[in-house]
Structures are given as structure tokens and as C-alpha cells.
Amino acid sequence: MTAIIDGKAFSSNIRIRVADHVACLKDRHGLVPGLAVVLVGEDPASGVYVRNKGIQTREAGMASFEHKLPAETSQEVLLSLIGGLNADPAVHGILVQLPLPAHLDAEAVINAIAPEKDVDGFTIGNVGRLGTGQKAMVPCTPLGCVMMLRDRLGDLSGQNAVVVGRSNIVGKPMAQLLLAENCTVTVAHSRSRDLAAICRGADILVAAVGRPGMIRGDWIKPGATVIDVGINRIVEGGRSRLVGDVDFEAAVQVAGAITPVPGGVGPMTIACLLANTLTACCRISGLPDPAWPG
Numbered sequence: 017m018t019a020i021i022d023g024k025a026f027s028s029n030i031r032i033r034v035a036d037h038v039a040c041l042k043d044r045h046g047l048v049p050g051l052a053v054v055l056v057g058e059d060p061a062s063g064v065y066v067r068n069k070g071i072q073t074r075e076a077g078m079a080s081f082e083h084k085l086p087a088e089t090s091q092e093v094l095l096s097l098i099g100g101l102n103a104d105p106a107v108h109g110i111l112v113q114l115p116l117p118a119h120l121d122a123e124a125v126i127n128a129i130a131p132e133k134d135v136d137g138f139t140i141g142n143v144g145r146l147g148t149g150q151k152a153m154v155p156c157t158p159l160g161c162v163m164m165l166r167d168r169l170g171d172l173s174g175q176n177a178v179v180v181g182r183s184n185i186v187g188k189p190m191a192q193l194l195l196a197e198n199c200t201v202t203v204a205h206s207r208s209r210d211l212a213a214i215c216r217g218a219d220i221l222v223a224a225v226g227r228p229g230m231i232r233g234d235w236i237k238p239g240a241t242v243i244d245v246g247i248n249r250i251v252e253g254g255r256s257r258l259v260g261d262v263d264f265e266a267a268v269q270v271a272g273a274i275t276p277v278p279g280g281v282g283p284m285t286i287a288c289l290l291a292n293t294l295t296a297c298c299r300i301s302g303l304p305d306p307a308w309p310g
């Protein structure tokens with residue numbers, strides 16, 4: 017029988033661990049981890065994400081600093097804010113909500129974040145560290161995926177893993193993490209030939225494409241573990257709902273385990289942001305890294 021991987025329960029477990037660890041840091045070291053989130057402009061979806069991040073940060077006992085700037089903010093002003101956050105000892109994690117308005121140079125802004133406070137793991141420094149097997153801040157969504165895989169499968173050594181999608185925020189870091197877990201990794205993308213055949217070879221299949229239901233049931237190896245990162249809003253019969261990149265109804269007949277959408281990878285992302293903020297606080301303060309499930 018196919019196991020449904022419950023991202024809601026798993027992420028709640030991580031948030032409880034974070035809150036417990038934060039309480040310990042306060043008691044023993046007088047430390048309060050702080051996360052600064054920078055939002056430029058009035059994109060409604062970004063506004064909702066930022067609000068949720070703030071609520072969950074405070075619920076975990078951490079300090080939340082929200083910086084909301086007008087859409088017309090200049091590069092200079094934004095870089096100066098980041099410089100201030102880099103130097104602020106109360107801030108251990110800095111996240112710039114993407115996308116930024118088009119007149120801003122997002123790459124330059126992200127790379128201005130001090131690598132040790134880069135809780136999204138998007139700076140060149142952290143990308144390079146992850147790629148060379150050094151201690152890095154790891155992007156939240158792939159980190160959540162690998163935690164769930166380790167929890168489900170234990171040692172991932174020797175597994176054939178296929179990642180569909182090669183974005184900088186999901187596909188590429190996911191592939192690096194699976195390689196670090198000793199998987200044999202294939203990265204597929206829009207130019208890959210015979211995607212169905214590539215997917216059928218996967219013991220672990222990670223879909224991060226952004227196309228509703230693109231991965232069909234007969235592309236999945238019987239017993240495979242399927243992680244569906246996709247979040248796509250579709251309208252059916254006048255009603256809107258979220259679906260993943262995998263045809264869930266068909267895949268659930270074949271896979272050994274699968275993450276649902278919603279309720280799979282999605283809730284793990286903010287939980288891993290909190291986990292990364294706590295990790296950053298420990299590293300900056302010279303304390304050991306916290307331990308995570310999986």
C-alpha cells in the first residue's frame with residue numbers, strides 16, 4: 017500500500033523542535049534567534065508569505081523583523097538596509113522576498129547578504145559551499161525534501177534519483193543534496209529527451225516543474241518514492257484548487273510513497289526556514305548545529 021508522506025505532521029514536528037531549542041538557547045545563553053524579512057513592493061502573494069513567516073517565527077519564540085519597502089525603492093537604499101542587517105547582532109537570518117521589482121538587480125541584492133545569515137541559501141558563497149560538500153546554509157524547499165526522504169527511506173546511498181527541474185532554488189540544490197546523500201542523480205529539464213523513460217528509472221523521483229499533473233502514473237517505477245514540489249492553481253468546474261506536478265490519483269496506485277499537494281512539501285519550506293534561522297544563530301554564536309529529524 018502506498019504511504020502518503022504527511023508534510024503537515026512532519027513540519028509541525030520540526031517547528032516544535034525549533035521552539036524547544038530556542039527556549040533552551042534563551043535559558044542557557046540568553047540568546048534569541050532573529051529573522052529579518054525584507055519585502056519590496058505590494059505583490060499580494062508575497063505579502064501573504066511574509067505575514068505567515070512572521071507569525072511562525074514568533075510562534076517559535078524567535079524575533080521577527082519585517083522591513084516593508086515601497087515598490088520604487090532604489091538598489092542603493094535596499095543594499096544599505098541589507099548592510100545594516102548584516103551588522104545587526106540581533107539578526108541571525110536575512111531573507112529577501114522574491115521576486116523583486118524589475119528595476120532592482122536581484123542577484124546583487126541576494127549576494128549582499130552575509131553568507132552566515134543567508135537562511136535561503138541563495139548566495140554564491142552558500143551555493144559554492146553546497147556544491148563542494150562544505151558546511152552551507154541550504155535552500156529551504158530542497159532541505160525539507162531531503163529530510164522527508166531520509167525519514168522515510170533511511171540511508172539513501174545508491175538510490176537512483178531523478179530531479180525534474182533545474183532551477184537555482186529547487187532543482188539544482190535538490191540534485192546537490194541527493195548527490196551528497198550518495199544517490200545516483202539525473203537532472204531532467206525542458207530539453208530532456210524521453211522524460212517518461214528517465215522517470216521510470218527513478219527509485220526517488222522529485223518533480224519541481226510548475227506544470228499541473230505533468231508526471232503521469234505510468235512514468236513511475238512501482239514502489240518509487242515520489243516528492244512533488246509543484247504548486248499549481250487550477251480551476252475546475254468553476255472551483256480553484258492546488259495541484260502538484262504529479263498526477264496524484266494515478267501515481268498513488270504505483271508509488272511506494274508520495275507527498276500530496278497541498279500538505280506535502282509546502283509546509284516543510286517555512287519549517288526549514290525556521291530551522292535554518294536557528295542553525296544560523298547557533299553557528300554565529302559558536303554553538304553546535306541543532307539536530308533535525310530524518
Ligand code: NDP
Nearest residue numbers: 157181182183186205206224225226245246247281282285
Ligand atoms: P522554475 O520555473 O524556476 O523551473 C522550472 C523547471 O522545470 C525548469 O528547470 C524547466 O526547465 C523545467 N521544465 C519546465 N517545463 C518542463 C517540461 N515540459 N519537461 C521537463 N522539465 C520542464 O520553477 P521553480 O523551480 O521555482 O518551481 C517549480 C515548482 O515548484 C513550481 O510549481 C513552484 O510553485 C513550486 N515550488 C514550491 C515550493 C514549495 O514550498 N513547495 C517552493 C518553490 C517552488 P528549463 O530549465 O529547461 O526551462
